[in-house]
Amino acid sequence: MASSSSLAPLSFSLSSELLPSHKPNSLSWSSSFPQLRISASSIPCPSNLSFHKKFVVEAAWTRRSRSEAAKKPNRKSWKQRTDMYLRPFLLNVFFSKRFIHAKVMHRGTSKVISVATTNSRDLRNTLPSLTDNDAARVIGKLIAERSKEADVYAIAYEPGKNERIEGRLGIILDTIQQNGIIFV
Incomplete structure (x- = not known):
């Protein structure tokens, strides 16, 4: 484990701006949300820690492949x-x-x-x-x-x-x- 002195502290700032004359660019539900601006400063990246891998979101499988379907033929569609x-x-x-x-x-x-x-x-x-x-x-x-x-x-x-x-x-x-x- 790395000691706390080797890593610099992280500082995040979050600001939300909702203008009174805010007009959505499209008619989607996400365009009605206020715009969020996130900025990060002094992010350490040690050589032994791959920092970007922690933020990757993996998609869940929703459908089965053909080989999986062939293994369980009695499962309903x-x-x-x-x-x-x-x-x-x-x-x-x-x-x-x-x-x-x-x-x-x-x-x-x-x-x-x-x-x-x-x-x-x-x-x-x-x-x-x-x-x-x-x-x-x-x-x-x-x-x-x-x-x-x-x-x-x-x-x-x-x-x-x-x-x-x-x-x-x-x-x-x-x-x-x-x-x-x-x-x-």
């Missing part, structure tokens, strides 16, 4: 980790040979917000067919009404791999949208 908070309500539609099922779920809590199925008692006895286009329209209208009752006005639908939005699925999505639900 940024989109997979944040999408459940950006689009929290998800529509699930299932077509069986005899019925149509649809539900809106909250992604974070897995709570079911609204459900509609042609297998329910009231629809099973009133609809002539439980799988045709008219049944799809009824399911879309019920999902939209029940989602509004739960104060959900924006939902997301993610089609599966090689799934086309056409036919009965397209009818359900169009009916939900026509009844005041926004797809995000």
Whole structure:
């Protein structure tokens, strides 16, 4: 350790000047701050101490390189980790040979917000067919009404791999949208 007599004392002066007619050069948030002037005098620089290395700020890693991603392939991507908070309500539609099922779920809590199925008692006895286009329209209208009752006005639908939005699925999505639900 170096003795205190070998190093000269440091003296810093800090002055802030905020002029009354201060106009920012740009519209950024940093231009609204007053300008600070910092001056240092008699800074010692001994040969065994590299003084400038103490003031270097190293940036933190925010993304992984490809080699790191290859080592841990099961880690979710940024989109997979944040999408459940950006689009929290998800529509699930299932077509069986005899019925149509649809539900809106909250992604974070897995709570079911609204459900509609042609297998329910009231629809099973009133609809002539439980799988045709008219049944799809009824399911879309019920999902939209029940989602509004739960104060959900924006939902997301993610089609599966090689799934086309056409036919009965397209009818359900169009009916939900026509009844005041926004797809995000």
